[in-house]
Amino acid sequence: MRKTLSFTALALAFAGTTALAEPTGTFRQAHEYGFGAQSSLDPISKGRVFQITEKIMSRLVRPDMEGRPAPDLAIEWSANAAATEWTFALREGVMFHDGSSFGAEDVVYSLQRVLDPANDSPARAAIAMIDRVEAVDASTVKLTLSAPFADLPLLLMDYRLRMIPEGSGDTIATTGIGTGPFRLVSFDAEGTTRLAANMDYFEGPPGVAEMEIIGIPDAQARLQALLGGQIDMERGISAQQSVMLSSSDRFNIQMIPTGNWRGLVFRTDVAPFDDVRVRQALRLAADRQAMVDLVMGGGAVVACDTPVGPRDQYRAEINCPQDIDRARALLAEAGFPDGIDIDLHVATLEPTWPVLAEVYQQQAAAAGIRVNIVQVPTDGFWSDVWMQKDAVTTRWNERPADQALNEVYVSTARWNESYYKDPDFDALLAQARQELDFDLRRSLYIKAQEHLWQTAGTLIPYHVTRLVGTSARVGNLDAVENMSVRWHLVTVD
Amino acid sequence: MLAMLVRRLALGVVTVWLVSIIIFIGVEILPGDACTAYLEREAQGLLLENCRRDLGLNRPAMVRYGEWAANALQGNLGVSPDGQRQISELVGYRLRNTLLLASGAMLCGIPLALFLGIVAALWRDRPVDIIVSTTAIAAMTIPEFVSATLLILVFSIWLGWVPGIVLTSPNAPLAEFFPEVFLPIGVLTLVMTAHILRTVRSSVIETLASDYAQMAVLKGVPYWRMVFRHVLPNALLPTINVVALTIAWLLGGVVVIETVFNYPGLGRMMIDSISDRDLPVTQAIALIIASVYVGVNLLADLLTMIANPRLRTAHMRGR
Numbered sequence: 001m002r003k004t005l006s007f008t009a010l011a012l013a014f015a016g017t018t019a020l021a022e023p024t025g026t027f028r029q030a031h032e033y034g035f036g037a038q039s040s041l042d043p044i045s046k047g048r049v050f051q052i053t054e055k056i057m058s059r060l061v062r063p064d065m066e067g068r069p070a071p072d073l074a075i076e077w078s079a080n081a082a083a084t085e086w087t088f089a090l091r092e093g094v095m096f097h098d099g100s101s102f103g104a105e106d107v108v109y110s111l112q113r114v115l116d117p118a119n120d121s122p123a124r125a126a127i128a129m130i131d132r133v134e135a136v137d138a139s140t141v142k143l144t145l146s147a148p149f150a151d152l153p154l155l156l157m158d159y160r161l162r163m164i165p166e167g168s169g170d171t172i173a174t175t176g177i178g179t180g181p182f183r184l185v186s187f188d189a190e191g192t193t194r195l196a197a198n199m200d201y202f203e204g205p206p207g208v209a210e211m212e213i214i215g216i217p218d219a220q221a222r223l224q225a226l227l228g229g230q231i232d233m234e235r236g237i238s239a240q241q242s243v244m245l246s247s248s249d250r251f252n253i254q255m256i257p258t259g260n261w262r263g264l265v266f267r268t269d270v271a272p273f274d275d276v277r278v279r280q281a282l283r284l285a286a287d288r289q290a291m292v293d294l295v296m297g298g299g300a301v302v303a304c305d306t307p308v309g310p311r312d313q314y315r316a317e318i319n320c321p322q323d324i325d326r327a328r329a330l331l332a333e334a335g336f337p338d339g340i341d342i343d344l345h346v347a348t349l350e351p352t353w354p355v356l357a358e359v360y361q362q363q364a365a366a367a368g369i370r371v372n373i374v375q376v377p378t379d380g381f382w383s384d385v386w387m388q389k390d391a392v393t394t395r396w397n398e399r400p401a402d403q404a405l406n407e408v409y410v411s412t413a414r415w416n417e418s419y420y421k422d423p424d425f426d427a428l429l430a431q432a433r434q435e436l437d438f439d440l441r442r443s444l445y446i447k448a449q450e451h452l453w454q455t456a457g458t459l460i461p462y463h464v465t466r467l468v469g470t471s472a473r474v475g476n477l478d479a480v481e482n483m484s485v486r487w488h489l490v491t492v493d
Numbered sequence: 494m495l496a497m498l499v500r501r502l503a504l505g506v507v508t509v510w511l512v513s514i515i516i517f518i519g520v521e522i523l524p525g526d527a528c529t530a531y532l533e534r535e536a537q538g539l540l541l542e543n544c545r546r547d548l549g550l551n552r553p554a555m556v557r558y559g560e561w562a563a564n565a566l567q568g569n570l571g572v573s574p575d576g577q578r579q580i581s582e583l584v585g586y587r588l589r590n591t592l593l594l595a596s597g598a599m600l601c602g603i604p605l606a607l608f609l610g611i612v613a614a615l616w617r618d619r620p621v622d623i624i625v626s627t628t629a630i631a632a633m634t635i636p637e638f639v640s641a642t643l644l645i646l647v648f649s650i651w652l653g654w655v656p657g658i659v660l661t662s663p664n665a666p667l668a669e670f671f672p673e674v675f676l677p678i679g680v681l682t683l684v685m686t687a688h689i690l691r692t693v694r695s696s697v698i699e700t701l702a703s704d705y706a707q708m709a710v711l712k713g714v715p716y717w718r719m720v721f722r723h724v725l726p727n728a729l730l731p732t733i734n735v736v737a738l739t740i741a742w743l744l745g746g747v748v749v750i751e752t753v754f755n756y757p758g759l760g761r762m763m764i765d766s767i768s769d770r771d772l773p774v775t776q777a778i779a780l781i782i783a784s785v786y787v788g789v790n791l792l793a794d795l796l797t798m799i800a801n802p803r804l805r806t807a808h809m810r811g812r
Binding site: 033035036037038046047120122188190191192214216217218220221222224225227228229230377379380382383384386414415 | 523524525529530531532533534535536537539540541543573642645649650653656657658660661662663664665752753754755757761765766768769770771
């Protein structure tokens with residue numbers, strides 16, 4: 001009898017909470033304080049703390065759980081036949097945290113701010129094809145592109161392209177006013193930044209009442225804070241560390257396949273890598289599954305030198321087993337019957353690089369590729385080593401397929417780290433951008449990736465699977481990358 | 494005495510000045526600069542040029558050092574990279590936090606070390622000495638980051654008594670650092686107690702074996718009177734210097750502890766500022782740490798001199 005009673009009480013209590021839907025509790029997470037004193041709430045500045053901006057500001061378009069464009073502040077969109085003019089209908093009745101209402105002028109302002117060269121925004125490259133941004137009426141904006149681009153909504157999902165109030169550019173770095181599910185209470189990048197539930201959020205009040213985003217630069221300290229119950233979530237746990245969490249029922253682990261990749265870059269403009277056969281040999285010598293197991297403890301998805309992530313709708317499925325004999329034959333054909341010597345420059349900037357380099361060294365040796373690992377300092381790696389030395393390690397975060405291919409491989413790309421110049425590849429990408437038919441467009445992007453597998457100078461062995469550790473009190477956290485998580489749904493007990 | 498004081502102070506100023514030059518050169522030699530550290534992959538072309546121009550990094554190193562030194566002499570340590578706050582203010586909070594850590598460790602550690610050291614020496618080679626000495630050696634040899642991690646594991650993760658990681662903002666009121674500050678203080682106490690304890694122990698043993706202590710025993714002076722009246726005052730003199738060195742180490746050398754515990758003190762700020770190539774902050778901290786070293790050592794010498802009549806008279810005679 002008592003049992004039934006308490007059960008009923010519990011059920012009632014449950015019904016009560018769902019009916020009220022009052023935000024409760026505090027969700028705490030850390031950020032790495034990577035930009036030190038330059039940390040900022042300006043979403044388009046280099047020092048943006050995205051762990052904060054993603055919760056207080058909204059985009060026009062956001063990724064759904066499958067990574068496809070879904071409405072955020074824009075509720076629907078359409079393009080003209082040539083894919084050069086895009087019209088976005090905006091959500092009406094949305095309020096910024098300061099009480100002002102959101103409208104087309106704010107979108108125009110926010111996007112133009114990114115495009116203005118004077119602002120030096122790193123996000124500009126992503127949407128450089130936008131030529132003009134106009135407000136058609138209070139809740140409609142029109143974007144005019146300099147070249148046809150069929151997947152513009154994909155690019156607008158970029159985690160930096162968040163909408164801020166018109167004219168707030170000079171103050172946004174500290175006020176953080178947006179339309180997101182949480183509003184800023186106090187900003188302290190070095191210590192604890194406090195957010196409170198935005199009860200007027202356009203998708204309803206969020207699940208938790210407060211969020212605390214805490215600066216903890218040291219990765220080990222972040223893990224300890226999670227273990228000690230001082231934070232509720234840590235994203236990017238290593239395979240070794242996850243053992244500690246998975247053995248306890250106080251924690252949960254999410255495994256999230258991402259488009260983040262690590263790799264080795266061989267400059268295609270210098271000998272011997274200017275010979276496509278040598279490049280093929282270098283990449284055929286890799287046993288990618290072994291790399292996934294040895295370097296990542298199994299926490300990665302094999303890639304065949306495509307930068308496009310495993311969950312991306314444009315990902316090409318290529319088969320690329322290790323082929324030592326073919327690698328040897330290709331080297332001999334290219335005039336290196338005795339193999340080649342390579343100086344591979346590696347820093348500890350990315351902790352897995354040295355391991356990746358050593359595994360590759362062992363694997364490639366079988367094909368007569370003698371890899372000499374050159375240790376270089378982490379400081380100054382991006383300016384003095386990367387894009388300077390002939391063979392280096394690299395890493396990139398997830399990008400939509402078009403961006404991933406364009407930013408790193410197109411002849412004119414600023415970040416063309418392998419100095420890859422291939423008119424056929426450029427043409428494939430340009431064609432894909434104009435193609436309005438999804439299936440045709442997809443086949444073009446796949447062709448472009450297959451072309452890379454044939455010719456590229458970049459060895460991309462895998463895409464990293466992100467391990468997210470949460471305390472057991474966290475509920476309803478979408479098992480997707482940061483940029484797709486619907487933070488307003490998260491709850492804590 | 495006064496002349497010596499003045500001379501030592503002057504030497505101290507020269508030392509601090511030399512340290513500032515060495516630090517400046519050191520940071521200059523490291524690959525990359527403040528702009529490449531901040532811009533990472535975007536450190537190319539116009540962005541890089543603009544950044545270097547804004548921070549004045551395109552001028553010769555000599556000019557920049559001269560400018561910094563001139564400002565520093567006037568007490569102006571510069572502003573933070575965002576131009577919002579005075580570095581002296583930022584560093585001030587960190588210094589306060591490190592002082593909290595250091596004074597906590599000293600308050601616990603020094604009395605504990607003296608007590609245990611004396612006990613170990615008086616009961617030399619007995620079980621109590623063996624336990625104390627072995628523990629001390631263990632505490633000294635285990636690296637701080639290991640003992641820190643172990644303490645976090647036991648007291649924060651298993652027992653859940655105290656928070657393991659410090660989450661308080663650097664400029665929060667001191668009271669907010671409790672109870673987070675207990676574990677870092679515990680680790681520091683562990684290490685410094687071991688160091689001081691061993692000096693105290695050997696010094697007491699040495700004094701116990703000295704002629705005058707033996708004589709006192711032969712003359713029939715009661716044991717405890719001999720210990721307190723003749724042995725301890727003489728034995729504890731050398732420990733003053735060890736304590737002074739330990740204090741200096743506490744202020745400058747707690748980098749590892751502060752990183753492990755995420756404690757917002759001088760040490761962590763030093764690490765951050767070096768990796769950001771934030772020269773003004775690095776310099777300001779180096780100045781503070783160097784001054785503390787010089788000052789504490791000077792103080793220790795003075796104290797030893799005052800406490801030891803022989804040194805005093807020897808000095809007088811020398812004049």
